[in-house]
Amino acid sequence: MTAVATAPAPARHSRLSGRLAGTGALLRLALRRDRLMLPVWILALGGTLVSGAGTLAKLYDTAAKRADLAESMNGNSSLRALYGPVFADSLGALNAWRLGGFMAVLAAVMSLMIVVRHTRDEEETGRQELLSSACVGRHAPLASALLTALLANAGVALITTAGLAKSTGTTAGSAALGLAVGATGMAFAGVAAITAQLTESGRLAKGLAGAVLGAAFVLRAAGDTSSHDASSVLDWLSPLGWAENVRPYAGERWWALLLLVAAAGAQSAVAYALAGRRDIGMGLVPPRPGPAEGRMATAYGLAWRLQRGALTGWAAGFAVAGLLFGGMTKGATRLLGDNEQTKEMFRRMGGQSGLTNAYLAAIVGLLGMVAALYAAQSVLRLHGEETGGRAEPVLANAVGRLPWAAGHLVIAFGGSVLLMTVGGLGLAAGYGEDFGRILGAALVQVPAIWVLAGLAVLLYGAFPKAAPATWGVVGVCLALGWIGPALNLPRAALDLSPFGHLPKLPGTPMHWLPVLSLLALAAALVGAGLAALRRRDISG
Numbered sequence: 001m002t003a004v005a006t007a008p009a010p011a012r013h014s015r016l017s018g019r020l021a022g023t024g025a026l027l028r029l030a031l032r033r034d035r036l037m038l039p040v041w042i043l044a045l046g047g048t049l050v051s052g053a054g055t056l057a058k059l060y061d062t063a064a065k066r067a068d069l070a071e072s073m074n075g076n077s078s079l080r081a082l083y084g085p086v087f088a089d090s091l092g093a094l095n096a097w098r099l100g101g102f103m104a105v106l107a108a109v110m111s112l113m114i115v116v117r118h119t120r121d122e123e124e125t126g127r128q129e130l131l132s133s134a135c136v137g138r139h140a141p142l143a144s145a146l147l148t149a150l151l152a153n154a155g156v157a158l159i160t161t162a163g164l165a166k167s168t169g170t171t172a173g174s175a176a177l178g179l180a181v182g183a184t185g186m187a188f189a190g191v192a193a194i195t196a197q198l199t200e201s202g203r204l205a206k207g208l209a210g211a212v213l214g215a216a217f218v219l220r221a222a223g224d225t226s227s228h229d230a231s232s233v234l235d236w237l238s239p240l241g242w243a244e245n246v247r248p249y250a251g252e253r254w255w256a257l258l259l260l261v262a263a264a265g266a267q268s269a270v271a272y273a274l275a276g277r278r279d280i281g282m283g284l285v286p287p288r289p290g291p292a293e294g295r296m297a298t299a300y301g302l303a304w305r306l307q308r309g310a311l312t313g314w315a316a317g318f319a320v321a322g323l324l325f326g327g328m329t330k331g332a333t334r335l336l337g338d339n340e341q342t343k344e345m346f347r348r349m350g351g352q353s354g355l356t357n358a359y360l361a362a363i364v365g366l367l368g369m370v371a372a373l374y375a376a377q378s379v380l381r382l383h384g385e386e387t388g389g390r391a392e393p394v395l396a397n398a399v400g401r402l403p404w405a406a407g408h409l410v411i412a413f414g415g416s417v418l419l420m421t422v423g424g425l426g427l428a429a430g431y432g433e434d435f436g437r438i439l440g441a442a443l444v445q446v447p448a449i450w451v452l453a454g455l456a457v458l459l460y461g462a463f464p465k466a467a468p469a470t471w472g473v474v475g476v477c478l479a480l481g482w483i484g485p486a487l488n489l490p491r492a493a494l495d496l497s498p499f500g501h502l503p504k505l506p507g508t509p510m511h512w513l514p515v516l517s518l519l520a521l522a523a524a525l526v527g528a529g530l531a532a533l534r535r536r537d538i539s540g
Contacts, residue, residue: 360507
C-alpha cells in the first residue's frame, strides 16, 4: 500500500516566507535611514512624559493643591475636551492627564509618518521598484515599516516606564501610561498602512491617516465634554478614548490596552491583504483623471492646485483651536487659583500685563509656532516636487525656476497669514471680547513664522539635502516657546527662537523694531535661497 502525503501547511508557510523575504534587510535599511529621526522622536516623547512629572511636583507640591487642581479641571468642560478628565489627584495621575493624551497623539503622528515614509513614499520615488527586483517579498516593505514603528513605540514606552517609575515610585501606573502611548502609536501605524495601499501619493496617504487621527481626537473630546465621571459612548469610538481609559495611576484598566492591540493587528492584516491586490506604485483607489485640456496657465495656479487641500485643513484646525482656547480664557484666573508658580509660568510666556492678557498672548504664541509647521511644510513641498521627479518636466517648459518656486512660496507665506487670521478670529470669538486686539496680536506672530519659512527656503535652495532639517529647527523653537517657560529656562535660551523677540500682545506696548528686523531677516533668507536655487542643478 502506497501512501501519498500532501503538506499544505509547509507549502503555505513557504508562500508566506516568500512574501516576507528580505524583511530583515529592509528593516535594517529603514533604521539606518532614520538613525537621526527616530532617536529624536523617542527621546522627545518619552523625555517629555518623564520631565512632566518633575514640573508638576514643583507646581503642585501638596496633596491639597493637587486635589484642587483635579476638581477645577473636571469642572471645566473646555479643559476636559482638550486634556480629558482627571481620574485621580496623585502626581502620576495628573501627569498622565496633562501629557498622556498629547503624547499619544504625537506617537500616532510619528507612527503614521514612519509607515508612509517606508511604504508609499518609497513607491512614489521609484526606489521600491528597484528593491523589489531583488530578493524582496511582496509584503516585506510593509512588514519592515510596521516593525520600525513598533521599535519606535516600544522605545517610547520603555523610556516612559523606566523614567516615571523612578520619579513617581509606581511601576504599574508608569507601565500603563507608557504602553497606552505606544499602543496608540501602533494603532495609527495600522491606519497609515491601510491608507498607503489606497492612494498613489504619500502626501495623500498621510493626509487620510491624519484625518482619521483628527476624527479620533474630536470623538474623544466630545465624549469627555459630556461626561467626566464616567466614560461616554463617544470615548469608546476613538482609539484615543481607549488609551485614556487605561487610566494610569487610577486603578489601571489593563484590558483597555487589548483594544489598541487588536486594532493594530486587525488593521495590519487588512493592509497586508490590500497590498497583495495591487501593483507596485499603484493605489487601490485610482486617481481622478484631469481635464482633457489644461486649466492651469501659471506656476501659481499649479501651486494652488497642489496645496489648497492642505491649507484648507490647516485653516479649519486653526478655527477650531481658536474657538476652544478662547472659550477657556475667562476661567483662566479662577482655575489657576493661588498657584503663583503657574501664574509666573504664563507671565513668562505671555508678558507681565495681567493674567488674562498673559494667557491670551501665550495662546497666540502657540498658534504662531504651530503655523510655522505649516509654513515649513508648504515650503518643503518644493523639495518633494524635485526629489519626486515632478519639477523637471514643469521646468522643461516655458517656466523659470523663480516663478515655479514663487508659486509655492506665495501659498506658504500667504497661507501663514491666513492661518493666524483665522486662529485670531476664532480666539476672539471664543473669548467674546477684544476682537481687534486679539487679531492684531495674532498677526504680530507672522514675522517670526516667515523667518523660519525663509530658513526653509535657504536650506532648500543652497543645501537641498539638508532641507528636512527645517523640521528640527521649528521643533526646537516650539519646545523653547511652550516648554521653556515651564522649565524656567534663561532668557538667552528663549531668545534663540524668533518668537522670543516679538512683543507679548495683547496687553504690552507694541514695539516695531523687532518686528521689522524679523521681516528684514526673512526677506534676506528668501532672497539668498532663491539666488542659490538659480545656480544649482535640479535633480530629475
